[in-house]
Amino acid sequence: MDPVIIVGAGPVGLSLSLALARLGVPSVVLDETTGQEDTRPARTAVLRQDTAAFVSRLGCADTLETAGTHWTAWRTMRRRRLLERIAFAPQTPDGAAAPAAVSPVHLPQHALTRALRAALADEKLAEVVTGSRLADLEQDEHGVSAQTRGPNGTWWRGSYLIGCDGPRSTVRKLLDIRFPGRTAVERHAVAALRCELPWPGEALLHRSPPRHGGGPGNEVSARPLADGLWRLDWLLPPGRELVTPDALVARIRDSLAGWTTESPADAARTDGGAAPARGRGHGRLVPPYDLLDTGVHTVHHRLARCWRQGRAFLAGDAAHLLGALGTQGLDEGLRDAENLAWKLGLAWHHGASEVLLDSYQAERRGAVSARLRAADQALPLLRDGRSARWRTVLPGAVRGRSTLLTDGHLGRGPLGAPPVYARTPLAPPTAEGPVVETPPGAAVTDVPVTASDGSAVRLRDRLGKGLLVVLVAPGTGVWDRRHWQSAGLMPRLTEAVDALPMDAEILVTEAYPGAAAHTVLLVRPDGHLVTTLSGVRPAEMAACANAVRGRAYGGEDGQEPGSGRARRTEGAGDSAGSRDGGDGGAGGREARGRGADPGGPGAGGTEADGTADSRSGDVGSGGTGRGEGGPSAVDPVRTSMFHSEGD
Ligand SMILES: Cc1cc2nc3c(=O)[nH]c(=O)nc-3n(C[C@H](O)[C@H](O)[C@H](O)COP(=O)(O)OP(=O)(O)OC[C@H]3O[C@@H](n4cnc5c(N)ncnc54)[C@H](O)[C@@H]3O)c2cc1C
Numbered sequence: 001m002d003p004v005i006i007v008g009a010g011p012v013g014l015s016l017s018l019a020l021a022r023l024g025v026p027s028v029v030l031d032e033t034t035g036q037e038d039t040r041p042a043r044t045a046v047l048r049q050d051t052a053a054f055v056s057r058l059g060c061a062d063t064l065e066t067a068g069t070h071w072t073a074w075r076t077m078r079r080r081r082l083l084e085r086i087a088f089a090p091q092t093p094d095g096a097a098a099p100a101a102v103s104p105v106h107l108p109q110h111a112l113t114r115a116l117r118a119a120l121a122d123e124k125l126a127e128v129v130t131g132s133r134l135a136d137l138e139q140d141e142h143g144v145s146a147q148t149r150g151p152n153g154t155w156w157r158g159s160y161l162i163g164c165d166g167p168r169s170t171v172r173k174l175l176d177i178r179f180p181g182r183t184a185v186e187r188h189a190v191a192a193l194r195c196e197l198p199w200p201g202e203a204l205l206h207r208s209p210p211r212h213g214g215g216p217g218n219e220v221s222a223r224p225l226a227d228g229l230w231r232l233d234w235l236l237p238p239g240r241e242l243v244t245p246d247a248l249v250a251r252i253r254d255s256l257a258g259w260t261t262e263s264p265a266d267a268a269r270t271d272g273g274a275a276p277a278r279g280r281g282h283g284r285l286v287p288p289y290d291l292l293d294t295g296v297h298t299v300h301h302r303l304a305r306c307w308r309q310g311r312a313f314l315a316g317d318a319a320h321l322l323g324a325l326g327t328q329g330l331d332e333g334l335r336d337a338e339n340l341a342w343k344l345g346l347a348w349h350h351g352a353s354e355v356l357l358d359s360y361q362a363e364r365r366g367a368v369s370a371r372l373r374a375a376d377q378a379l380p381l382l383r384d385g386r387s388a389r390w391r392t393v394l395p396g397a398v399r400g401r402s403t404l405l406t407d408g409h410l411g412r413g414p415l416g417a418p419p420v421y422a423r424t425p426l427a428p429p430t431a432e433g434p435v436v437e438t439p440p441g442a443a444v445t446d447v448p449v450t451a452s453d454g455s456a457v458r459l460r461d462r463l464g465k466g467l468l469v470v471l472v473a474p475g476t477g478v479w480d481r482r483h484w485q486s487a488g489l490m491p492r493l494t495e496a497v498d499a500l501p502m503d504a505e506i507l508v509t510e511a512y513p514g515a516a517a518h519t520v521l522l523v524r525p526d527g528h529l530v531t532t533l534s535g536v537r538p539a540e541m542a543a544c545a546n547a548v549r550g551r552a553y554g555g556e557d558g559q560e561p562g563s564g565r566a567r568r569t570e571g572a573g574d575s576a577g578s579r580d581g582g583d584g585g586a587g588g589r590e591a592r593g594r595g596a597d598p599g600g601p602g603a604g605g606t607e608a609d610g611t612a613d614s615r616s617g618d619v620g621s622g623g624t625g626r627g628e629g630g631p632s633a634v635d636p637v638r639t640s641m642f643h644s645e646g647d
Contacts, residue, residue: 353550
C-alpha cells in the first residue's frame with residue numbers, strides 16, 4: 001500500500017509521521033520550507049500530561065527533560081493580592097506524580113520540533129521532503145495524488161493525505177472546506193527574557209496588575225522556561241493598536257519593577273488585606289534582564305467545517321485555531337495526531353472502515369468545538385467585567401473568574417481538561433461494565449503495570465500500538481511472573497486476547513482508581529477507555545475490539561469497496577515503496593512523472609485564514625501580521641458557532 005502523505009512539517013505533521021512509523025506505516029512529510037527551524041524562545045508550548053506522554057513515546061523524552069521545565073507552582077494574583085497558589089508535586093524518578101498535582105511541561109516550540117525531526121531522521125519508514133509546497137491534490141477510490149512545487153516539485157501518490165499545513169492550510173483550501181470562526185479574539189504581546197523573578201520556578205497569572213493601571217482588562221502572565229528564561233504575555237486591549245518596541249519595553253520594565261519590589265511578605269498575602277501603599281508607580285528599580293525574543297500572538301477562534309473528505313484529513317492548526325484564556329492550540333493538534341495515527345494504522349494494515357475513519361472527525365472535532373464553545377462563552381464574561389451574567393452561564397457557577405482562567409492554563413475544566421469521547425461512534429455495543437473512576441471515553445489514569453515479559457512500566461508507556469487489556473489483580477506484585485501468568489484468570493485472559501481481531505497486549509496492575517479486583521479495562525491505543533469488564537468475557541472483549549476498529553469492517557470480515565489494499569490507478573503507477581498490506585518501503589517515496597509544474601501556487605480559498613504567526617520584527621509593525629481579515633470573510637459572532645458532531 002502507498003505511504004501516507006503528510007503535508008506540513010510542523011509539530012503536528014512530524015508527530016503524526018513518527019506515530020505512524022511506530023505502527024509500521026510509511027509516510028512522507030512534504031514541507032515548503034528548507035527544514036531549518038528558527039529559534040524563537042517566545043513561541044513556546046505548554047504540554048499537558050497526555051500530550052507530553054505522547055511526544056515522550058515518540059522519542060522526545062530527553063528533550064522534554066532538558067529543554068522543558070515543570071513549574072513548581074502556579075500563582076494567581078489580582079492587583080497585589082495572591083488569590084491562589086497551587087503547588088505541583090515533584091516528579092519522581094520514573095516520571096510519575098499524583099495526577100491532580102502535575103505541572104504541565106513548558107518548552108520552546110522550536111526545541112520540540114527539532115526533537116521530532118531528529119527522531120524522524122532515525123526512522124526508516126518516514127521521510128521529510130523540504131522545499132516542496134503542496135499545490136494540488138486529487139483523490140480516487142484507491143488513493144491520493146499530490147502535486148508539489150518548489151525545488152523538489154513533483155507528483156506523489158499516497159494511500160491517505162493529512163493536511164497538517166497550519167492556519168493557512170492549502171489542503172483545506174483545495175478541499176474547499178470552510179474555516180469559520182472569529183478573528184483576533186485575544187491579542188498578547190509576548191516576550192522571552194532571562195531574568196530573576198521573586199518566584200523562581202513558579203508560573204504567575206497576574207490580573208489587574210497595579211503597574212498597568214489596575215483596570216479589569218489588564219492581565220499579564222509569567223511562565224518559567226528552562227535555563228532561567230521566562231515567557232511573559234501581556235493581554236492587549238481589543239483592536240489593532242500597534243505594539244511598538246518602546247511600548248513593549250515599557251511593559252517589561254513596569255512588570256519586572258512591580259514584581260521584584262513586592263516583598264515576599266506582601267506576595268504571600270492571601271487574606272485580602274489592603275495593598276501596601278509605599279512607592280506605588282514611582283522610582284522602583286528594574287532588575288537586570290536580557291530580552292531574547294518578542295512577538296505578538298494573535299489568537300483566532302476557527303474550526304474547519306469538516307475534518308475528513310474521503311482519503312484526506314485535516315489536523316492541527318489546519319483544522320482549528322484556539323488559544324484564548326490559556327487554552328493550548330498545539331496540545332489539541334498533538335491530540336489530533338495521536339487520535340488519527342492508530343486509526344490510519346488499522347486502515348493501512350487491515351483495510352479501512354468508514355466508521356473508524358469518520359470517528360476521527362466525530363471525536364476530535366467534537367472535542368475542539370466543545371473547547372471553543374466554552375472559551376466563546378467565557379470570553380465576554382471574563383473580559384468585559386459583566387459579573388452578574390457569567391455566574392448563570394458558566395458551569396461551576398460558584399467558581400471565581402480567576403479559577404476559571406487558572407483551569408484554562410492548567411488543563412482543567414471545560415477550557416482545559418483532556419477530552420472525553422463519550423459519544424464516540426466506536427463505543428462498544430455491550431452493556432456498561434463495572435464502574436471505575438475513569439468513565440468510558442476518558443483518558444485512563446497512568447498506573448504502574450506489569451507487562452507479560454515481567455517488566456514493570458507505566459500504563460502510558462505501552463500506548464500507541466494495539467488495544468491494551470489491563471487486568472486489576474491485587475497481590476500480583478509480590479508473585480513471580482511465572483506463577484501469576486499461569487494462575488487465576490490469566491490463562492483464559494491470554495486465550496481471549498489471542499483471539500481478538502486486533503493487536504492487543506495484556507497488562508496487569510495491582511490497583512486502578514475505583515476498580516474492584518478482577519476488573520478488566522480495555523484501553524485504546526490513544527489511552528482512552530473503551531469499557532470495563534467484570535472478569536474474563538471473551539465474547540464481549542471481541543465485540544469491543546470490533547467496535548474499536550469500526551465494527552464489522554476490515555481485514556477478513558468485510559473489506560470495504562475501494563479501501564484497503566494498495567491499487568494503482570491510470571497513469572499513477574506503482575510506488576517503489578508500496579506493499580500490499582505489508583510494512584512499506586523506506587520512506588515510501590514515489591515521484592510521479594506527471595510534470596512538475598513550476599507555475600504559481602495552488603488553488604487558494606477565499607476564506608479568511610486566521611493565523612497566529614508573528615516574529616520579533618512584528619513588534620512595531622502591526623504585530624499580528626495577516627489574517628485579521630475583513631468582516632466579509634468571517635462568520636457572524638455567536639456563541640453557537642462551534643457545533644459539535646452531536647449538535
Ligand atoms: C508567538 C507565538 C506564540 C504561540 N504560543 C503558543 C502557546 O503558548 N501554546 C500553543 O499551544 N500554541 C502557541 N502558538 C501556536 C502554535 O505555534 C501552533 O498552534 C502550532 O505551531 C501548530 O502546529 P501545526 O503543526 O499544526 O502547524 P504549523 O506549526 O503552522 O506547521 C505547518 C507547517 O506546514 C508547512 N506548510 C504550510 N503550507 C504548506 C504547503 N502548501 N505545502 C507544504 N508545506 C506547507 C509550513 O511550512 C509549516 O512547516 C503560538 C504561536 C506564536 C506565533
